[in-house]
Amino acid sequence: MPKVIYTAAKGLYQAAGTGFEINDVVLSPSTESLTAGTDASLVVQTKTAASVAVDGTKEMSISDGTSVGQEAIVAISSAANTPLLTIRNEDDDADIRGQGSVNAGDVIVFVWNGSDWKLLS
Secondary structure (H helix, E strand, O other): OOEEEEEOOOEEEEEOOOOEEEEOOOOOOOEEEEEOOOOOEEOOOOOOEEEEEEEEEEEEEEOOOOOOOOEEEEEEEEEEEEEEEEEEEOOOOOEEEEEEEOOOOOEEEEEEOOOOEEEOO
16 A cells, blocks of 8 residues: 655655655644543544643543554643542543642643553643
8 A cells, every 4th residue: 555645735645655644734633622520531532632621629531542652632721629630541440640730721641552541741
């Protein structure tokens, strides 16, 4: 199978090799807004980032990734009343970010290793 490449200048074209490349364009993650709580979940099969409002002590989960190296981004949109947030793997309920304080504007990045989400920042 040939390599497929997309650039802003040439559009979509084929080249020798294998894989898929996107060059010279801005990619925007698919984002959803959540209010952290026991039912808040980032489903990474449909969204890659979440804007999360945290009020008090809250929890949220992230569904299993679909490929090694996939990233999930949690951006704190608002934080009030001594905001504490725990983030868990949805499948096994294991903490990937134990309870910790958050502030509006914080960004937390995770990467999927094939079986669990790992905290990057």
